[in-house]
Amino acid sequence: MASLKDIAKRAELSINTVSRAIRGIGYVSEDARKKVMRIAVELGYRPNRAARSLRFRKNFEIAVISFLGTNNRSGDQLMMEKFVGIKRRLAASGYEMNLHFLDIDNDSELANLKILEDITGQSPAGIIIIGDSELYKSIYRLMEAKKIPAVLISYDVIPDMDCVYIDRQQGVRDAVHYLAEKGRNKIAFAGFDGICCNRIRGYRKAIEELGLQEIIFSENNYSGSDLERIFDLGFAMSKTIAGAKIPPDAVIAYSDYLAAGLIAGFRESNVKIPEAIAVIGFDNRELATFTNPGLTTIAQPNFRAGELAAEMLLDKITQANEQPNAVGVPMNLKIRSST
Amino acid sequence: MASLKDIAKRAELSINTVSRAIRGIGYVSEDARKKVMRIAVELGYRPNRAARSLRFRKNFEIAVISFLGTNNRSGDQLMMEKFVGIKRRLAASGYEMNLHFLDIDNDSELANLKILEDITGQSPAGIIIIGDSELYKSIYRLMEAKKIPAVLISYDVIPDMDCVYIDRQQGVRDAVHYLAEKGRNKIAFAGFDGICCNRIRGYRKAIEELGLQEIIFSENNYSGSDLERIFDLGFAMSKTIAGAKIPPDAVIAYSDYLAAGLIAGFRESNVKIPEAIAVIGFDNRELATFTNPGLTTIAQPNFRAGELAAEMLLDKITQANEQPNAVGVPMNLKIRSST
């Protein structure tokens, strides 16, 4: 690869002048500037990242940390688009993206500790943490302590932390309003106790705004993330819902997996979708394409969230510290035939 | 971060002696070695990658290039595990993984050219190319021309190129044998013309080994990768299969999407699965968990393929050039209720 030295030789100028010309900093005569730029293009000059890193004592790398599900691969689809969003934005500013996968399945604290040491050992320019459970928040604090700028991609505002949050509350709220506009007035929410507070909040907010009655179906005895199990729960729940004293005419499910179970169950019970009951899922996973009927679902703006997180992090790296900042990204309803 | 200089100061030795001690190269007295190692651990020393890159005029980075489906996200699940396999193996050897996404949906040649220039501009130590279509082969050749060691992750042996191939032929062959062992003797293959040669080859091989009759259902008018469309094709194909003069008692589908369509179609026609007909899919995508009955499928060993590709590339980087090498990774049957 061509270096500043190569350009300098050809242009018969000093390395330093060439450097200034290329960076557009300090005094350079117009003649010299033009000459340098021309040769730089000819030689396909690109600044050497290693040299810059060494000089600035700082890696132009952004670490991205996300979980890895080897048993439960449900995260893959949603994660990949976030990666791409991050990558695109960083590339535009000359930063590299460096992925790290936490092994949450095996819950190997030792392995995860090693990964965190790897990350801090690289002294990245910043880090994007995908997730907002306690584990991720603790990583955020660790990075803050090590003076590594960090940004979370979360699902809600996280107090005292910089985050880009995918606005689940607004997503569910919008979905309820959409159903109401379609003439539904007995709109239910189906989920699990405890683990869906931001979704439930959106549901309650909309129900209140619309003056409707709250109808919540909740499975209390669930924990874990076995996808088939969730599907089966939805299947079972559909019977409860169809058999309720006043059956709802619409239901928003905690996840696409649960919604797929509901749909399968309703079909088996000959409850017509969407005529008798409309069904809405959550996340827009691939599965939503294949239910029968196709599942209307609240889609994650993954690509956009990735872009914004990268943007926020780059700002944080260059700007003086300001107050922690939370930027919401709206979720969008992906409409199919189930509503 | 602690540098060699810091250790040298504490140990009252020269930087050079410390360097040799840590690398375990050249003469170092036992005393000096022990002292250096102790301090290195104390200080949490890690070699500075930027400095090493500068010195060696070589980045300790492996570029990984894969496609990105913004419209068709079907690749995500299979890709992610490959990334993880690659990452794990590289991390163990002190290399970084640098992901690049080709935008094949928009087929933006300009954007893709820019990505390739980015990659070559970084002078990575090597590159892993995920895919074996003409585009990827041409990238391989480009890298070879630029003296960047490359390895493909492919689905078949690629002549004259280093590759780790996921052995589709063996996967389908094994599946046919498995069906035969379960007592099936009218085993069909369902797919598309032209685009499934390695799978078909495996099918034919097994059918011949078993002395069975070849039964192939093929859709000729298909091109593209719209997943719902493939599902619908499978649905329609199920009618053809069920209505054949001598209906098969087992069918291996080109993909899980096609298999899911087949299953839905058979159910609608009251063809019992697996009693009347066993169904096997291909790739073990998330969808396979949710068909009813659950889909037995030929699973991609993604993680292992990633690991092996990284391994092969690291060898290629350090060893003298040898003959192009092809390593097969066997596919495994993931058995569920459809067989």
Place this chain on the structure above:
DNA sequence: CTGTTAGCGCCTTCAA
């Protein structure tokens, strides 16, 4: 406006 000098952390060469 331009050039020289020094140094980021590491490794190779050569001298002690």
Place this chain on the structure above:
DNA sequence: TTGAAGGCGCTAACAG
């Protein structure tokens, strides 16, 4: 067995 010198490509400080 150890150390000193030099340079990878870049930039900041300073001198011309």
